[in-house]
Amino acid sequence: MDVQVEKERGDEEKEEGQRTSIFSPQLKAMMRIKKKYLKRSNSVKLAVNSAASDPKSPQTRKFKRRKSRVLFPNDTLIKPKKERSRAKPFLVLFSVIVFVQVYNAIENLDDHVVKYDLEGLERTLHREVFGQPEALEELMDHLNDYLSTYAHQQPLALSLHGASGIGKSHLGRLLVRHFRSVVEDKLVVHYLSKHHCPLKEAAQHCASALARRITEVVTQAEEEEQIPFFILDDVELMPPPLLDILQTFLQSDQTNEFLNVVYIFLSSLGQSEITAHVLQNASTAGAHKPLRRALSLIHPLWTEPAVELIPLSLLEREHIIQCFLEEMTLEGFYPDLSHVERLADELAYHRAAGRQYAKTGCKQVVGKVNLL
Known part of the structure; x- marks a missing residue:
């Protein structure tokens, strides 16, 4: 009886071993796929987390560039039309008119x-x-x-x-x-x-x-x-x-x-x-x-x-001398400077701050020259 039980157990183990040997390649493939998927998923999560923590990382910059990029139809960027200002020619014309008016006034x-x-x-x-x-x-x-x-x-x-x-x-x-x-x-x-x-x-x-x-x-x-x-x-x-x-x-x-x-x-x-x-x-x-x-x-x-x-x-004394020189020249006298200074000394002066101011100016110059 024990022999029969052992025989049956051996048959079951043999049958199970055969079943395992039949599906083992499939199970192994599934296990490899699952393991690879889990590994890639984990690596992506780690990359995203590290990029979020470091804004200067290349991945972040690349992600932002891709995110901020806007594609239009036919992959072309549509630029807005520049409208020409109608006030600009009038401003230039006004400036020219003002310039001409100012120039004419000058x-x-x-x-x-x-x-x-x-x-x-x-x-x-x-x-x-x-x-x-x-x-x-x-x-x-x-x-x-x-x-x-x-x-x-x-x-x-x-x-x-x-x-x-x-x-x-x-x-x-x-x-x-x-x-x-x-x-x-x-x-x-x-x-x-x-x-x-x-x-x-x-x-x-x-x-x-x-x-x-x-x-x-x-x-x-x-x-x-x-x-x-x-x-x-x-x-x-x-x-x-x-x-x-x-x-x-x-x-x-x-x-x-x-x-x-x-x-x-x-x-x-x-x-x-x-x-x-x-x-x-x-x-x-x-x-x-x-x-x-x-x-x-x-x-x-x-x-x-x-x-x-x-x-x-x-008038100061030097101006009186100039009056004498001019009057003597007009009257035909040789303007001797020593003689002129002597005539200038005969006039009365105000004295202030080291200067001499003639009290009568050049009024007496003509009379003195006429006496020569």
Whole structure:
């Protein structure tokens, strides 16, 4: 019985061994496939996890590139059309127009200034007027600004003040001569108070005559589109009615032709204030305020905003020597420098800060040269 049982067990084991030997290649293949799949799956998971933890890894960059890439039909990238701005040509055209207008305006300014030859006037004044560089520079600045255009909002009134003998009348004659050479003679009026109105009792008549003269000249200048010039000397001798008339012509609420006018006043009014300021500061810089304060007490003409004050400085000893040399040359004398210095020492001087300022300027130079 035991033999039979063992026989049956042996038969079963043999049958099982045969069954195992039959399916073993298939089982082995399945096991290999499963093992390989599990291994690849694990490696992919590890790679993804490592890429997520390291954003700079090549796998991450490659993944991002692939992810951010967008493919369009036919594998072509469709670019949006660039629309041409319609405002650009108008902007270019506008810029060209503005440039042309500005260029023409600059050319017109140059034409106006060239017409009056202000550069030539400046050279003449610096050559023939001694000791007044600051005043001449201020004078030319005002003339350049005003004469650069034709239409104005108010007339230009320049009031030059200084002591006796510093060359105010000479400066006035130079201005008259120059402007008469660049515009018509009838548009340049040289008014001398002691000549045109010598009698104070005829002040009202003189004022009416001056008003008519100004009106006639201004009207003619308007017809010819030019700016007239009025150089008025010895203003300190003008009676109040004449100053009143001049003040009315300086108002800004007049017709256009009366706004395009240049008035130049030459006066010794305020000379004491200028002298005190120059002796204290060795310059006329800052002398405008005390000068205007003093002039406003004389007549309201000098309170007008249109009136620009220009103080003239005292002449130093070296300027007096220049006056002697020029006068002696004009009279035909040999300008001996030692002789000239001796004549200059005979004049009276203010002394301040190591400088000598002639009390009477060059007023006595002509008389001394005539005595030679």
